[in-house]
Amino acid sequence: MEQLPLPAATQATGTITLPGSKSISNRTLLLAALSEGVTVIRDLLDSDDTARMLEALQSLGVKLENIADNAWRVTGCAGNFPNKQADLFLGNAGTAFRPLTAALAFSDGNYHLHGVPRMHERPIADLVTALKQAGAKVDYLANEGYPPLQISPATLDVSMPIQIRGDVSSQFLTALLMALPLTGKAATIEVVGELISKPYIEITLNLMQRFGVNVARDGWQSFHIPAATSYQSPGEIYVEGDASSASYFIAAGILAGDVTVQGVGQKSIQGDILFAEAAKLMGGRISYGDNHVRAEKTGALQAIDLDCNHIPDAAMTLAVMAVFAQGTTTLRNIASWRVKETDRIAAMATELRKVGATVIEEADAIHITPPLRLVENAVIDTYDDHRMAMCFSLISLAGVPVTINDPKCVAKTFPEYFKVFATITR
Numbered sequence: 438m439e440q441l442p443l444p445a446a447t448q449a450t451g452t453i454t455l456p457g458s459k460s461i462s463n464r465t466l467l468l469a470a471l472s473e474g475v476t477v478i479r480d481l482l483d484s485d486d487t488a489r490m491l492e493a494l495q496s497l498g499v500k501l502e503n504i505a506d507n508a509w510r511v512t513g514c515a516g517n518f519p520n521k522q523a524d525l526f527l528g529n530a531g532t533a534f535r536p537l538t539a540a541l542a543f544s545d546g547n548y549h550l551h552g553v554p555r556m557h558e559r560p561i562a563d564l565v566t567a568l569k570q571a572g573a574k575v576d577y578l579a580n581e582g583y584p585p586l587q588i589s590p591a592t593l594d595v596s597m598p599i600q601i602r603g604d605v606s607s608q609f610l611t612a613l614l615m616a617l618p619l620t621g622k623a624a625t626i627e628v629v630g631e632l633i634s635k636p637y638i639e640i641t642l643n644l645m646q647r648f649g650v651n652v653a654r655d656g657w658q659s660f661h662i663p664a665a666t667s668y669q670s671p672g673e674i675y676v677e678g679d680a681s682s683a684s685y686f687i688a689a690g691i692l693a694g695d696v697t698v699q700g701v702g703q704k705s706i707q708g709d710i711l712f713a714e715a716a717k718l719m720g721g722r723i724s725y726g727d728n729h730v731r732a733e734k735t736g737a738l739q740a741i742d743l744d745c746n747h748i749p750d751a752a753m754t755l756a757v758m759a760v761f762a763q764g765t766t767t768l769r770n771i772a773s774w775r776v777k778e779t780d781r782i783a784a785m786a787t788e789l790r791k792v793g794a795t796v797i798e799e800a801d802a803i804h805i806t807p808p809l810r811l812v813e814n815a816v817i818d819t820y821d822d823h824r825m826a827m828c829f830s831l832i833s834l835a836g837v838p839v840t841i842n843d844p845k846c847v848a849k850t851f852p853e854y855f856k857v858f859a860t861i862t863r
């Protein structure tokens with residue numbers, strides 16, 4: 438296995454430019470593919486997750502042209518994928534797997550959707566159950582409730598409200614919202630029970646609107662897609678920098694100096710921009726521009742007790758910051774961590790203990806108390822989870838060397854992460 442030793446560092450200073458947002462990139466690719474007209478997408482993220490979406494769209498017969506670095510011209514298929522049969526390998530990309538499942542369930546073809554072994558352990562039942570209410574034919578090929586899936590042609594009927602649960606992943610509601618305009622009929626979605634990760638629904642609605650579909654809503658309870666609506670290309674669209682990827686650099690600035698991230702700012706449509714406010718509760722100074730966030734160290738950090746349901750990905754960065762803060766940090770309402778790239782609550786607890794922290798795990802929360810001195814030369818396992826690798830790089834800023842196992846797992850969303858991290862640390 439590859440290992441990356443990170444030297445002890447005491448300072449983080451400088452400016453970095455973020456790669457494109459994963460959430461915006463994969464939504465934009467799918468919406469452009471489903472649109473009428475040609476869309477030029479600029480600043481698209483170049484990573485494993487977007488590569489899986491691009492490959493899938495190509496297999497479905499969508500014309501995709503790479504016209505410059507991170508720029509793609511997508512010729513939309515006006516809601517009707519040319520290929521009615523395809524075998525799609527979607528890796529571990531939730532933002533490809535869930536939305537494509539819904540879009541293909543309404544596409545009158547035979548489609549086989551599968552991924553890496555971990556993807557086959559990530560639940561999808563709540564989405565499939567919702568799609569079946571609309572008449573879709575979706576079969577589980579291995580374990581009930583999990584990928585791989587086989588989708589077959591079906592007669593659809595969306596005249597009755599479709600009920601969907603959103604307490605395991607918001608990606609199910611995102612998927613249903615983006616797919617329903619393909620039916621051409623008016624449709625109503627009712628959310629059953631609690632909806633988690635709500636800001637991701639805002640990203641979905643915002644991008645659907647830019648592609649010409651306006652969803653009416655009653656809070657987080659119900660959503661209404663009008664009849665005879667279809668996606669129209671906006672012409673050109675720019676992808677914001679990734680706000681979740683920004684979290685590691687914002688944390689670095691607060692922990693050890695003065696770091697500016699370019700690519701996201703105060704007007705970002707990504708909920709993870711609120712990580713900056715959460716991190717500031719521990720200490721440090723944050724300032725924003727339209728296209729940047731600056732994070733500066735001000736003094737000692739204090740522990741926090743925070744509901745992190747709105748920032749599930751960036752909250753992992755707070756967990757590692759906690760070992761730099763005085764007191765016990767508690768991050769709550771993060772049950773979804775258990776069904777992501779790995780069981781992130783268990784993984785985080787195991788690896789934080791290696792650097793000396795005292796960690797208590799709950800079903801949906803984690804409590805972290807720092808050691809008096811961080812352990813030097815800890816060897817961190819990353820569980821094929823890009824965020825474990827990126828978060829734990831921050832340990833080096835305590836002035837202790839740390840080794841990251843399998844560092845290339847960052848390719849899921851940020852292939853150049855360690856190179857960029859090295860440019861700001863000393």
Ligand SMILES: O=C(O)C1=C[C@@H](OP(=O)(O)O)[C@@H](O)[C@H](O)C1
Pocket residue numbers: 459460461531532605606607608611633634637749750773
């Ligand atoms: O819709 C999205 O783009 C995402 C939603 C979140 O998932 P959950 O809704 O499963 O929390 C997040 O963790 C994931 O990285 C991206």
Ligand SMILES: C=C(OP(=O)(O)O)C(=O)O
Pocket residue numbers: 529530531532750777778824850
């Ligand atoms: C949970 C994540 O990914 P996915 O889009 O596969 O759900 C993540 O990037 O942290």
